[in-house]
Amino acid sequence: MAAEPGAHQPSRRLAKNTLWNFVGLLAPLPVGIVVIPFLTHRLGADRFGVLTMTWAVLGYFSVFDLGLGRAVIKFAAQAGASGEGERSWGAVFGTSLALLLGLGVLGGGAVALGSAWVASGGMRIPDALRGEAQTAFLLLALSMPPMIVASAPMGLLAASGRFDVLNLIRLPLTVFLFVGPAAVALLTVRLPAVVGVMVASRYVALALNLWFCGRVSPGLWRRLHFDRALVRPLLGFGGWLTLIQVVSPLMVNLDRLLVGALVSSAAVTYYATPSEALTRLWGVPSAVVGVLFPAFAATFLVDRKQAAALYERGVKFIYVLLLPVLLAAVLFAPEALGAWLGGDFPARSTLVMQLVAVGVFVYSLNHVPAEMINAAGRPSFTARARVVELVAFLPLAWLLITRLGIRGAAIAWLLRVVVDTGVLFAGSHRLLGSPRASGRRILAAATLGLGAMLVGCLPAPLALRLGYFVLVCTLMTYTVFNFWLDAAERASIGDGIRRVLRWQSAS
Numbered sequence: 001m002a003a004e005p006g007a008h009q010p011s012r013r014l015a016k017n018t019l020w021n022f023v024g025l026l027a028p029l030p031v032g033i034v035v036i037p038f039l040t041h042r043l044g045a046d047r048f049g050v051l052t053m054t055w056a057v058l059g060y061f062s063v064f065d066l067g068l069g070r071a072v073i074k075f076a077a078q079a080g081a082s083g084e085g086e087r088s089w090g091a092v093f094g095t096s097l098a099l100l101l102g103l104g105v106l107g108g109g110a111v112a113l114g115s116a117w118v119a120s121g122g123m124r125i126p127d128a129l130r131g132e133a134q135t136a137f138l139l140l141a142l143s144m145p146p147m148i149v150a151s152a153p154m155g156l157l158a159a160s161g162r163f164d165v166l167n168l169i170r171l172p173l174t175v176f177l178f179v180g181p182a183a184v185a186l187l188t189v190r191l192p193a194v195v196g197v198m199v200a201s202r203y204v205a206l207a208l209n210l211w212f213c214g215r216v217s218p219g220l221w222r223r224l225h226f227d228r229a230l231v232r233p234l235l236g237f238g239g240w241l242t243l244i245q246v247v248s249p250l251m252v253n254l255d256r257l258l259v260g261a262l263v264s265s266a267a268v269t270y271y272a273t274p275s276e277a278l279t280r281l282w283g284v285p286s287a288v289v290g291v292l293f294p295a296f297a298a299t300f301l302v303d304r305k306q307a308a309a310l311y312e313r314g315v316k317f318i319y320v321l322l323l324p325v326l327l328a329a330v331l332f333a334p335e336a337l338g339a340w341l342g343g344d345f346p347a348r349s350t351l352v353m354q355l356v357a358v359g360v361f362v363y364s365l366n367h368v369p370a371e372m373i374n375a376a377g378r379p380s381f382t383a384r385a386r387v388v389e390l391v392a393f394l395p396l397a398w399l400l401i402t403r404l405g406i407r408g409a410a411i412a413w414l415l416r417v418v419v420d421t422g423v424l425f426a427g428s429h430r431l432l433g434s435p436r437a438s439g440r441r442i443l444a445a446a447t448l449g450l451g452a453m454l455v456g457c458l459p460a461p462l463a464l465r466l467g468y469f470v471l472v473c474t475l476m477t478y479t480v481f482n483f484w485l486d487a488a489e490r491a492s493i494g495d496g497i498r499r500v501l502r503w504q505s506a507s
Contacts, residue, residue, distance in 0.1 A: 017163040018317070021287035024167030028174040035178040042185045043194070046126055050133045051181065054140050054195055057111060061144060063245050064107040065100055067238030067379075069151025070293070072096050074237065074375060075230075076159035077297040089156065090223025093213070095230045096152040104145030111141040129191070136191040143199040146206040153209035159294045160216045169212070173205045240379035247386045251416065254390075255397055255409045262401045271406040273341065274353035278329060278360045285318045285367035292368065296375035300432075307372070308432045314368040315442055320480060322364050323449050324473050329357040330456040331465040348406070354457040355410035359417040361453060365446060366421040369428035376431050385423050389416055418450075441484055449476075 040048045075092045115137035157166050180197035187193075214220055256275075260268045292314045299307040329336065333353040337345040373382050393416045400408030429439050452472045456465070 017161065017291040018288050020163040020167045021290050022283075024170045024174075025283050025287055027171055028178070031175050032178050035182045039178075039182055039185060042182075043189050046129055047132075047189060047191055047194075050129065050136060050191055051194060054136060054198070055177070057114075057137075057140060058143070058147065058198075061107050061111065062147065063242060064103050064144070065148045065151040065238070066103060066235065067241030067245070068096050068100055068103075068234060069155045070241050070374070071234045071238045072152050072155030073159045073294045074297040074377070075234070076156050077294040078301060089217055089220060090225055091227040091230055092234075093152060093156055093220060094224040095227050096155070096234060097149060097224075098226050099231065099234065100149045100152055101145060104148035107148055108141040108144035111144055112138055115141065132191040136195040139192055139195050139199050143202040146202040150202075150206045150209050153206070153213045156213050156220075157209065157216060158290070159297075161294065162212070162216055163291060165212050165216075169205055169208050173201055176201045237377065237379060240383045241374065243383040244374075244379060244386065247383065247390060251386060251390055251393065254393070255401075255413045258397050258401055259406055259409050262398070263405055267406050270345065270348045271352055271409055273345070274333075274337065274349050275356045278326075278353070278356050281322060281325065281360055282364060282367075284321055285364040288314055288317055289367045289371040293371045293375050296372050300372075300376045304433060308438060311368060311372055311428070311432060312438055312442065315365055315445075316480070316484060318364050318368065319445060319449065320476075322361055323452075323476060326357045326361045327453055327456060327472060328469060330354045330453050331469050333357070335462070351407050351457065352410045355407075355414050358450065358453045358457070359410075359414040362414075362421050362446070362450060363417045366417070366424055369421075369424040372428045373424065373431060378427075378431065381427050382424065385427070386420065389420055389423075392416075421446075445480070445484060448479075452476075 039051065043051065072092060076089055079089060079092065115134045154166060157163075177198055180201060181194040184194050184197050256268055256272045259271050292310060295310050296307055299310065330353075333350045334346045337349055337353060341349075370382055373379065393412065396415065397409060397412040400412045402408070404411065425439075425442070456468065456472075460468070
């Protein structure tokens, strides 16, 4: 029987699916830490540099799906919630597969053309490696169709709530992107062989995703067909998401480019290093909203109250997970920078790290309203807002960086994040028609968290900062548990604590 997308998701199911996303995203990291030094030594700096370029191309060309993977999630989840189920899934899935196959062929053609540029000297690759590099990029072009087409079955599995299946496929694939080349490198260091195993893994992953879609929805293949009427809605929705995918990373990284242009390349090191470490924490909200997006799409049209409940629950989840971690980053930034990087970093980067930590906290909460707006079919709102913000951010950042250096860059970035978050929260609450009490609770919690972190930026002795950290975490726990969580959420937490205590007593 097909899974029912958009069914009621209590806190336990939300936490379970989010945990699956965490595993899929974070588990491969230790493998990369172990394998990359081996590959660097085995392949040598030049060959490993080309391999790194292929990884970068795989990441960049993932946007070639033009947001159709997310469109599949939205349309399939809405069809399931409205009772149309597999009848509409066949049209959504069939149309998306056809469009994505065309985009995959175009993406492969672009990479193949790029291989000629590599061979002609477009990259600083030793002459002896040019032939290998060109062949490696030609092979990489063959991985574009399966990589891009896989967005459709992955979207359908997400719409069905099968995050366990999604991550059980994603995890070994991501691990194999490191382990496969390492295994081949034991036999040969030639790049075509190393890249070839990566290409093969994409076809295996696509086959697994398609097979599991058939298991989730047994009638899917009989109803599979191309529906011309769906082409415009799918591409229209996906196009706005693609614009967001292009503009948002630019807004996140533009400050670094401006620091390099207006201050110095050395200043970029002092600015970007703590920033790079802290922005890795965006994996937490990404894992949460990856689960919420199909639920938002399914409930927004048929049960606005349920959508609002999921919305507030997602904000709570991210808030509770990240506030203590990022408050610690603010309070103990000098010690962390000294132990991690040493040298001049504590003196030059402490305030930057603190302000970026505050911004990461605010932007993490921002993920929930952004996904609600997109799932409600209004990605144009998010895209236009961010284009306007980008235009306004440039002169502000230019002014502050020329006057205050890297600290000015951090201030400008934080101000942009606060404005962006405010705009998206206001827009999403208007779409949801949420009770004012819900908006006031979220605003009060966000303001208190932001205020506590800004106070933490003030210089103080270590003992005082330790006391402040304990005080804020204690007050946060008491306030959230007694005034923000509802009865069901408190009961769920209580059940979880009792299970842990029983497990400990039994062991």
